[in-house]
Amino acid sequence: MRNLMLSVALIAAPVAVFSGFYLMMAPAAAVQAATSAGPNLGDMSAFVTIINDVESISATGDFTAAEKRITDFESAWDEAAGTLRPINKAYWGNIDDAADAALSALRAKTPDASSVVGTLADLQIALADPSLQPTHAPKGVATVAGIATTDEIGRALPCEVMLKDVAAELASGKLAGDVLAQATDFQTKALERCNADDDARADGFSAQALALLAK
Incomplete structure (x- = not known):
C-alpha cells in the first residue's frame, strides 16, 4: 500500500441501489469490527475507525471521498508496519492483503459497488481477526x-x-x-x-x- 493518490470516477449505478446493497452487507462487517483488539497484533481500533468512515462514505456513492479517506488508513498502516509486521508476519499479511484489495477496489477507474462493499467487509473481518489463514497456499521465499x-x-x-x-x-x-x-x-x-x-x-x-x- 502506498501514499500515491489516484483519481477515481463515480460509478454510473444509482446511489440508492448501492446503498441498499451496502445495508445488506454492513451488519456482518459491523459485528466483526466490534472486536477491535486483533489477536497478537494489539489494538486495531484506530484502523477500524477509519474503515468505518470509508464504509459510511462509500454508502453514499462518493467513491472519490471514500478513496481519500482510505488513504488515511494506508498511511497509518504503512507507518505501523515496522512495529506490527515483526510481531506476526502471517497475521499482518492477512490484513495487508485485505487492505490491498479494498484499495484496489476503490482506486479502480470505475469502482464497482459490490467489489467495494465486499473488500471493505473483508478488511473489517481481517482487522477483527487477523489470525484467519490466507486464501493462497504458502509459496516459500522467492x-x-x-x-x-x-x-x-x-x-x-x-x-x-x-x-x-x-x-x-x-x-x-x-x-x-x-x-x-x-x-x-x-x-x-x-x-x-x-x-x-x-x-x-x-x-x-x-x-x-x-x-x-x-x-
Whole structure:
C-alpha cells in the first residue's frame, strides 16, 4: 500500500441501489469490527475507525471521498508496519492483503459497488481477526538475482524496505561508474513500481540493484 493518490470516477449505478446493497452487507462487517483488539497484533481500533468512515462514505456513492479517506488508513498502516509486521508476519499479511484489495477496489477507474462493499467487509473481518489463514497456499521465499524478495509465506516484502537498502548501498560512494549507473536505473524503476503499489516488481528491481552493488 502506498501514499500515491489516484483519481477515481463515480460509478454510473444509482446511489440508492448501492446503498441498499451496502445495508445488506454492513451488519456482518459491523459485528466483526466490534472486536477491535486483533489477536497478537494489539489494538486495531484506530484502523477500524477509519474503515468505518470509508464504509459510511462509500454508502453514499462518493467513491472519490471514500478513496481519500482510505488513504488515511494506508498511511497509518504503512507507518505501523515496522512495529506490527515483526510481531506476526502471517497475521499482518492477512490484513495487508485485505487492505490491498479494498484499495484496489476503490482506486479502480470505475469502482464497482459490490467489489467495494465486499473488500471493505473483508478488511473489517481481517482487522477483527487477523489470525484467519490466507486464501493462497504458502509459496516459500522467492529470490531475484540471489536476493530474497518475499517472506517465508510468499508475500512480497514491503518495497520501501528494499528501497532503503538500495539507497544505503548507493550512499557508500565506493562504486564504479558503470555499476552506479545500472544500479541507479534499477532504483528508479523500483521506486516507480513501488509508487504504483506493485511490491513484487519493485522488489525485483531492487534485488537486481542490490545484486550489482554486492559485487
